[in-house]
Amino acid sequence: MKLFNEPSPLETKIISFRFGLENSASIDTYLANDGYQALRKALAMTPDDIINEVKASNLRGRGGAGFPTGMKWSFVPRASEKPKYIVVNADESEPGTCKDRLLIQHDPHQLIEGCLLGALAVGAKKGWVYIRGEYNYLIHIMDKAIAEAYKHGFLGKNIGGTDFSFDLYTHTGAGAYECGEESALLESLEGKRGVPRIRPPFPAVSGAFQSPTLLNNVETFSSVPAILRMGGQAYADLGVPKSGGTRLVCMSGHVNKPGVYEVPLGFPMMKFINEIGGGVWKGRALKAVIPGGSSSPLLKAEECDIPMDYDSIAKAGSMLGSGGLMVMDETTDMVKVALRIMRFYQHESCGWCIPCREGTTWLKKMLQRVSDGHGQTRDIDLIGDLAQNMMGRTFCPLGDAAAMPTIAIVKKYRNEFEEYVARNPFATPELVSIA
Amino acid sequence: MTFSPELEAKFADLITHYPEGRQRAALIPMLMFGQEEVGSITNEFMNEVARRLGLTPMQVDEVVGYYSMLHKKPMGKYHVQVCTNVACMLRGGAELYDQACHKLGLGHKEVSADGLVSLEEVECMGACSWAPAVQVNFDFHHEVTADQLDTILEGLKK
Numbered sequence: 001m002k003l004f005n006e007p008s009p010l011e012t013k014i015i016s017f018r019f020g021l022e023n024s025a026s027i028d029t030y031l032a033n034d035g036y037q038a039l040r041k042a043l044a045m046t047p048d049d050i051i052n053e054v055k056a057s058n059l060r061g062r063g064g065a066g067f068p069t070g071m072k073w074s075f076v077p078r079a080s081e082k083p084k085y086i087v088v089n090a091d092e093s094e095p096g097t098c099k100d101r102l103l104i105q106h107d108p109h110q111l112i113e114g115c116l117l118g119a120l121a122v123g124a125k126k127g128w129v130y131i132r133g134e135y136n137y138l139i140h141i142m143d144k145a146i147a148e149a150y151k152h153g154f155l156g157k158n159i160g161g162t163d164f165s166f167d168l169y170t171h172t173g174a175g176a177y178e179c180g181e182e183s184a185l186l187e188s189l190e191g192k193r194g195v196p197r198i199r200p201p202f203p204a205v206s207g208a209f210q211s212p213t214l215l216n217n218v219e220t221f222s223s224v225p226a227i228l229r230m231g232g233q234a235y236a237d238l239g240v241p242k243s244g245g246t247r248l249v250c251m252s253g254h255v256n257k258p259g260v261y262e263v264p265l266g267f268p269m270m271k272f273i274n275e276i277g278g279g280v281w282k283g284r285a286l287k288a289v290i291p292g293g294s295s296s297p298l299l300k301a302e303e304c305d306i307p308m309d310y311d312s313i314a315k316a317g318s319m320l321g322s323g324g325l326m327v328m329d330e331t332t333d334m335v336k337v338a339l340r341i342m343r344f345y346q347h348e349s350c351g352w353c354i355p356c357r358e359g360t361t362w363l364k365k366m367l368q369r370v371s372d373g374h375g376q377t378r379d380i381d382l383i384g385d386l387a388q389n390m391m392g393r394t395f396c397p398l399g400d401a402a403a404m405p406t407i408a409i410v411k412k413y414r415n416e417f418e419e420y421v422a423r424n425p426f427a428t429p430e431l432v433s434i435a
Numbered sequence: 436m437t438f439s440p441e442l443e444a445k446f447a448d449l450i451t452h453y454p455e456g457r458q459r460a461a462l463i464p465m466l467m468f469g470q471e472e473v474g475s476i477t478n479e480f481m482n483e484v485a486r487r488l489g490l491t492p493m494q495v496d497e498v499v500g501y502y503s504m505l506h507k508k509p510m511g512k513y514h515v516q517v518c519t520n521v522a523c524m525l526r527g528g529a530e531l532y533d534q535a536c537h538k539l540g541l542g543h544k545e546v547s548a549d550g551l552v553s554l555e556e557v558e559c560m561g562a563c564s565w566a567p568a569v570q571v572n573f574d575f576h577h578e579v580t581a582d583q584l585d586t587i588l589e590g591l592k593k
Contacts, residue, residue: 004564004577005564093559093561094559095558095559095563096521096559096563097559097561097563098564098565101561126454132561133467133502133504134560134561134570134573135561136573137573137575171460172463172467174463174466174503175503175504175505177558177559188463189460190457190459190460191459191460191461191462191498193498193501194501209453250564252522252525252526259564259565290521294520294521324522324563326525332525336524340520340521344520344558347558348558
């Protein structure tokens with residue numbers, strides 16, 4: 001399949017190096033380009049050796065939370081008598097994120113190999129790739145790759161002549177952002193409404209069908225074959241301490257060359273925008289950047305001169321999140337951005353818990369009021385207060401995801417909200433004494 | 436209720452993907468794949484799926500109500516979905532949606548009188564780096580310009 005954007009010479013291609021090869025999704029291309037070499041290696045390793053290699057790589061979850069992957073793998077109780085499962089989160093739906101789609105489209109066997117390595121590490125015999133409903137064409141690509149892997153003996157019984165057996169299936173979602181949250185995804189996988197579960201227990205202990213489950217993002221699983229091939233330490237060295245390796249960053253918005261590019265963790269954000277992205281479009285100045293999907297608080301232009309790794313972005317008050325980097329030029333209307341973000345979260349709130357269901361609804365109403373020119377000065381404070389009161393009070397991170405960008409936009413661009421209010425002829429009337 | 440042999444084979448295969456006694460897990464895939472053939476999630480279809488999975492019709496209904504891609508009313512033969520979320524909005528997605536509304540004479544989730552075309556303003560569909568994006572049924576269109584949208588919409592023929 002053809003590439004959607006030209007690659008950049010500044011990329012470090014570790015998990016995307018097969019993108020753009022002829023028939024890159026086929027097993028022949030995969031086998032001719034290091035494919036299933038990590039599996040061969042891992043079949044001779046103990047589960048602890050595999051997990052230690054992943055721990056040494058400093059790989060952190062690429063779905064959004066950035067939890068250390070090796071540690072997550074070590075939480076699965078291997079001694080448990082219950083069956084263990086692998087679940088791949090391919091429900092990519094954080095606004096700004098479009099990388100998992102490419103990983104399945106161009107290199108589905110890399111994901112299959114990643115699942116096999118996870119299965120060896122935790123002793124799983126079965127797994128599912130949960131693909132969002134909108135990515136219907138990826139189900140066909142993934143099913144074809146899975147069938148090829150069975151034919152070549154990489155899936156099924158007695159893989160590589162050992163007693164290791166593993167079955168992998170695709171599973172389609174049906175349109176729900178909330179199902180990207182791991183416990184909601186598991187509910188959905190079981191054929192229910194995608195509402196989150198109370199945690200603990202975490203999926204590693206009680207996940208799919210109440211069994212220990214290793215659940216990671218597509219990109220996380222797809223990174224593991226490279227880690228085992230090159231060694232955990234070598235992979236870690238590509239990035240910065242505590243954020244190992246490379247990741248796919250999805251650049252969108254007001255840049256000349258938007259696209260998905262693979263860069264090492266710690267790559268400078270301004271260099272990424274200006275050199276890989278060709279700078280802000282139309283010769284305009286940079287106003288702000290959303291660094292990791294729409295739930296990450298936005299950074300003003302002057303805050304963007306930082307390396308892109310989990311800790312540096314956290315220090316700047318935001319998150320590397322899912323790698324969805326949205327660039328906004330000087331003409332961007334921040335009230336409209338805040339409203340559009342909230343319309344999304346209000347639409348996607350599953351309604352399970354009240355702070356999120358009511359909070360997103362009222363935030364949307366107030367932002368709409370300001371945007372329509374009927375806002376009062378007190379609305380600006382109320383928006384900030386309400387968002388602040390949602391933080392940490394919801395069942396799952398969706399409430400925080402809605403609140404965090406709102407708090408940041410109101411705080412950093414309060415003047416723009418005030419300008420909207422100032423245009424309201426009926427704003428904040430003088431109090432008249434009736435005594 | 437009867438389905439095509441291909442869909443029956445698909446349903447039979449799906450059931451084998453999940454652990455013994457957990458066949459309910461096949462519910463959402465069955466609804467999604469079935470909807471393509473049936474046209475929408477009808478009561479008859481829900482009852483049939485419920486019967487096969489040993490669920491009550493209500494258990495199926497509550498799931499259908501949750502997911503935005505499961506439609507109880509038939510959408511058009513061509514379901515046009517325009518993304519207006521932030522990444523697309525920054526590159527003209529909202530204007531494309533307005534253009535589609537005017538050109539088709541339809542609003543959000545409305546279907547043309549002849550059942551040919553329906554329109555939906557959708558949330559992020561994972562095409563952010565190639566925005567603005569439009570999906571017609573399951574086909575993606577990237578970096579859509581106003582002219583291209585006209586061409587896409589004019590091409591939606593019986």
